[in-house]
Amino acid sequence: MSFLPKPKLHHPKLPTNALGFTRRDYEGAISTLCAGCGHDSISAAIIQACFDLDIEPHRVAKMSGIGCSSKTPDYFLGASHGFNSVHGRMPSVLTGANLANRELIYLGVSGDGDSASIGLGQFAHSLRRGVNMTYIVENNGVYGLTKGQFSATSDKGSKAKKGTINADEPIDLVGMALQLGATYVGRGFSGDKDQLVPLIKGAIRHGGAAFIDCISPCVAFNNHEGSTKSYDFVREHNEAVNRLDVILGRAPITTAYGPGELRDVVQHDGSVLRLRKLHSDYDPTDRVAAMNYLQERKAAGEIVTGLLYVDPEPSDLHASQNTVALPLNRLDDAALCPGAAALARVNAGLR
Amino acid sequence: MAEGIPILNFLVPKEVLHEDGRLTGMLFDKVRAEYDARGRRQLVPTGEEPVHIECDDILVAIGQENSFPWIERDIGLEFDRWGLPKLDEASFQSSIPNVFFGGDAAFGPKNIIWAVAHGHEAAVSIDRFCRGEDVTQRPPPLVVMSGQKMGIHEWSYDNGVSLDLRYKVPHRDPSVSLRDIKAEVELGFDRELGFKEAQRCLNCDVQTVFTTSLCIECDACVDICPVDCITFTENGEEGELRQRLKAPAENLTQDLYVMDGLKTGRVMVKDEDVCLHCGMCAERCPTGAWDMQKFLLESAKTYLNGNGGHACRSR
Ligand SMILES: Cc1cc2nc3c(=O)[nH]c(=O)nc-3n(C[C@H](O)[C@H](O)[C@H](O)COP(=O)(O)OP(=O)(O)OC[C@H]3O[C@@H](n4cnc5c(N)ncnc54)[C@H](O)[C@@H]3O)c2cc1C
Ligand SMILES: Cc1ncc(C[n+]2csc(CCOP(=O)(O)OP(=O)(O)O)c2C)c(N)n1
Ligand code: SF4
Ligand code: SF4
Ligand code: SF4
Ligand SMILES: [Mg+2]
Numbered sequence: 001m002s003f004l005p006k007p008k009l010h011h012p013k014l015p016t017n018a019l020g021f022t023r024r025d026y027e028g029a030i031s032t033l034c035a036g037c038g039h040d041s042i043s044a045a046i047i048q049a050c051f052d053l054d055i056e057p058h059r060v061a062k063m064s065g066i067g068c069s070s071k072t073p074d075y076f077l078g079a080s081h082g083f084n085s086v087h088g089r090m091p092s093v094l095t096g097a098n099l100a101n102r103e104l105i106y107l108g109v110s111g112d113g114d115s116a117s118i119g120l121g122q123f124a125h126s127l128r129r130g131v132n133m134t135y136i137v138e139n140n141g142v143y144g145l146t147k148g149q150f151s152a153t154s155d156k157g158s159k160a161k162k163g164t165i166n167a168d169e170p171i172d173l174v175g176m177a178l179q180l181g182a183t184y185v186g187r188g189f190s191g192d193k194d195q196l197v198p199l200i201k202g203a204i205r206h207g208g209a210a211f212i213d214c215i216s217p218c219v220a221f222n223n224h225e226g227s228t229k230s231y232d233f234v235r236e237h238n239e240a241v242n243r244l245d246v247i248l249g250r251a252p253i254t255t256a257y258g259p260g261e262l263r264d265v266v267q268h269d270g271s272v273l274r275l276r277k278l279h280s281d282y283d284p285t286d287r288v289a290a291m292n293y294l295q296e297r298k299a300a301g302e303i304v305t306g307l308l309y310v311d312p313e314p315s316d317l318h319a320s321q322n323t324v325a326l327p328l329n330r331l332d333d334a335a336l337c338p339g340a341a342a343l344a345r346v347n348a349g350l351r
Numbered sequence: 352m353a354e355g356i357p358i359l360n361f362l363v364p365k366e367v368l369h370e371d372g373r374l375t376g377m378l379f380d381k382v383r384a385e386y387d388a389r390g391r392r393q394l395v396p397t398g399e400e401p402v403h404i405e406c407d408d409i410l411v412a413i414g415q416e417n418s419f420p421w422i423e424r425d426i427g428l429e430f431d432r433w434g435l436p437k438l439d440e441a442s443f444q445s446s447i448p449n450v451f452f453g454g455d456a457a458f459g460p461k462n463i464i465w466a467v468a469h470g471h472e473a474a475v476s477i478d479r480f481c482r483g484e485d486v487t488q489r490p491p492p493l494v495v496m497s498g499q500k501m502g503i504h505e506w507s508y509d510n511g512v513s514l515d516l517r518y519k520v521p522h523r524d525p526s527v528s529l530r531d532i533k534a535e536v537e538l539g540f541d542r543e544l545g546f547k548e549a550q551r552c553l554n555c556d557v558q559t560v561f562t563t564s565l566c567i568e569c570d571a572c573v574d575i576c577p578v579d580c581i582t583f584t585e586n587g588e589e590g591e592l593r594q595r596l597k598a599p600a601e602n603l604t605q606d607l608y609v610m611d612g613l614k615t616g617r618v619m620v621k622d623e624d625v626c627l628h629c630g631m632c633a634e635r636c637p638t639g640a641w642d643m644q645k646f647l648l649e650s651a652k653t654y655l656n657g658n659g660g661h662a663c664r665s666r
Contacts (some may be wrong), residue, residue, distance in 0.1 A: 002506040004629075007512035007577045011625055013597040014579070024577075034501075036569040036637025044574035191570060219569065219637045231567050235615065 005028050026050050026057065027301035028078035034073070038136045038190030038216030038231075039069050043076040045193050046107070046136075049200040050077060053248070055105065055264045061097055062107045065090040065119060069111035069138035069216070077107075091135070095317070098131050101327035102318050105204060106133035109249040116152035117169045118124040122131035123173070127180040127209050132316040134203040135182075135211045137173055138190070140218035148221025160227030164269025172298065173223075174308060177211040178291050183314035184210035186244075187305045189234050190217065199307060201246040205271040208314025208330075215303065234303060241282040241293075241306040248273040267312050275307060284310055354525045355534070363394065364403050366408065376405040390434075415460035442486040443473040451476055466622060472651050478653045494647035499557060503634070508557050510630040513550040524527050554628040556646050561619055563612040565640035572632035572641055573597065578625040579633060586611060586618045591604075596620055599654060 006027070014022045026047040031040050050060065057079035064070035066087035073082050081104070085093040094108045109124075115123040115137045125136065141154040148161060152171045158163055177185045186204040188196040196214065203210035217223045217233050223230040228237075234304065248271055265273040265285065283289055290309045297304045317323075324331065352358060362379035369375055373375040378401040379622060382394040417435055422428060427664060429437040434462040436445045436452050443451045453469035499507045521538045528534045540548060573581045579598040586592070586609070593600040594609065600622035608621040633641040 004511055004631075006629060006631065007629055009512060009577055010512055011579045013598055013601070033634045034637065036567070036571045038569065040635075041570045042573055044570070174585060191568060193434065193570065219567070221568075223567070231569060232614070 036219040041190040063094040067111035090120035108135040112153040174234035183208035183311040198244040239302040242274040245274040442476040495647040496644040571635040
């Protein structure tokens with residue numbers, strides 16, 4: 001937190017992207033979160049990803065719920081659309097916005113409390129419906145905003161700052177996302193932007209429900225000895241299955257596929273997910289195998305990170321609902337209000 | 352220039368022209384600057400026709416040259432090829448041990464700050480010389496680094512960064528100043544303008560100081576730094592390391608600030624060249640691994656005082 005706004009001055013050699021923007025142009029208001037909060041690093045990663053992808057800020061809608069994590073959309077993409085909904089209700093607001101205008105890029109930012117506690121149902125249904133979005137949970141294992149109570153993702157046996165031991169089983173959001181049919185699932189760590197930025201870029205370019213569980217230490221309430229969401233613990237137990245690079249445009253495709261080697265997954269929009277394998281037996285396009293692997297490594301006490309699953313040809317809610325392609329705000333009156341005869345036809349069809 | 356006076360460079364006075372006892376103009380030889388291997392400038396004639404400039408008055412301006420015609424060349428004082436006395440660069444002692452030089456007379460024209468510093472160092476030398484001590488042994492200056500933190504967001508220095516461009520000192524309207532030789536041209540800053548100009552200070556005396564053992568590598572300082580000074584990365588050879596920082600550090604005359612010993616085995620690298628001393632890194636640091644410390648330098652004194660610093664002798 002800082003009282004002074006971040007000076008507009010930037011490095012004289014700060015690069016610009018295809019739109020002529022610098023990375024700084026993707027920033028928002030100065031953060032009011034605690035100094036050192038992992039959430040701020042995720043904001044920085046989102047800024048970097050949008051800069052790298054040459055995204056026009058006004059084509060982005062950032063949605064969030066309640067929590068420190070849900071406050072962060074104020075701190076990035078200051079020129080984008082945004083909606084700060086009520087606690088746990090971001091997914092339905094995002095779904096509605098997406099149905100009304102599929103041309104925007106939807107960024108859902110939430111917390112472990114917001115998505116795994118009060119908003120668990122909303123989280124589940126937005127994923128199973130395949131809403132085309134990038135859904136990021138900034139997972140710190142606590143309710144940061146309300147002073148550090150255990151959240152539903154807090155590991156069993158994990159110790160609170162004042163010594164209480166968590167007795168409940170944690171909700172594994174990645175496991176749920178896989179089971180619910182999310183078509184792009186990753187796990188990152190706020191302390192590793194080299195891994196996180198490409199994960200976000202791939203998710204933004206994904207044409208279906210993309211979910212990223214990003215472990216994000218709460219320095220104020222959950223960064224102590226005995227916490228399983230602290231900087232030290234996550235660094236010690238982090239097991240990355242792959243390293244991702246997102247390449248735009250149809251780059252030459254590498255077909256070689258062996259341990260430590262490269263594998264390219266071409267997404268529907270032509271973006272290439274170039275994966276460097278770090279675990280020889282991990283195939284990120286095999287959903288069942290991914291679920292098994294994650295369970296197995298979790299039992300061994302590891303935190304598996306990387307791009308865990310991707311379906312390069314996803315389908316989304318608009319496809320299943322056969323909705324009109326044009327955003328509702330561009331339909332004319334006749335299309336929006338086809339009149340009594342059309343209504344009578346619809347009603348007749350339902351009789 | 353502000354008053355529309357042309358500056359004609361590379362002209363060397365050749366001849367004053369006059370008719371019937373009246374000044375009419377001047378002739379100048381055209382020259383060009385050439386630099387020798389040691390970077391010294393010499394003006395050499397271009398061989399072109401002299402330039403004639405009409406005028407009705409000539410003002411001879413002050414030059415900045417040293418000349419010591421009044422020092423006899425047989426007294427044992429050695430001069431170099433530019434006619435400056437040969438001196439020891441630290442003690443300002445000449446080839447005659449009891450003769451010391453300082454200011455513009457020492458190493459050629461500089462400025463008042465240098466003149467004062469030279470005078471100080473020469474005084475230290477003279478003091479030691481008079482006591483029969485070795486003048487090449489220089490007492491160290493007193494250096495104090497003091498933390499500037501007052502509260503979470505409060506510093507005992509003004510850390511805000513002004514985006515303003517330099518304020519120009521207001522000038523009197525040339526239509527007035529050109530007619531009246533006594534009218535002062537530079538009017539000076541008033542209170543408000545002087546304050547705004549002072550706000551542009553980049554607080555170069557306030558340094559960012561890093562304590563490795565406190566850092567938890569949360570990246571907060573990296574993310575907040577407006578000018579991308581700070582990088583956490585694998586160590587490497589300097590030239591290559593400079594290129595893979597968050598922004599390349601291209602001013603080779605400015606050392607990098609590198610600290611190792613972090614838990615991940617990486618190093619913290621800071622490019623001091625572009626730092627604004629805004630203190631944002633230190634405000635964002637959850638552990639106080641960054642501190643903003645004011646650097647105070649007290650020039651060397653000839654003996655140690657009670658505080659461990661050097662002070663002047665009373666007698
Ligand atoms: C036009 C001009 C503008 C400048 N503007 C600035 C500025 O804005 N800021 C800045 O920092 N610097 C400025 N400088 C430079 C600065 O003035 C000098 O670097 C500084 O004054 C040098 O100080 P000094 O004591 O070494 O020499 P000086 O100030 O030159 O003092 C030498 C003294 O020795 C005396 N002297 C000479 N020969 C003898 C002799 N035989 N016997 C006895 N006495 C003798 C001279 O009369 C003189 O008083 C400027 C210089 C010039 C020429
Ligand atoms: C309906 C409702 N219930 C409870 C709260 C109180 N509340 C505010 S934030 C929060 C938890 C936020 O936790 P999380 O989503 O993990 O965010 P964090 O602060 O940890 O980033 C709760 C329970 C609320 N604001 N609204
Ligand atoms: S309370 Fe925790 S989650 Fe909230 S801003 Fe502070 S460190 Fe971040
Ligand atoms: S003082 Fe300001 S400019 Fe310098 S390193 Fe810290 S944040 Fe960056
Ligand atoms: S903010 Fe402090 S603790 Fe965090 S990386 Fe920077 S120096 Fe280290
Ligand atoms: Mg939380």
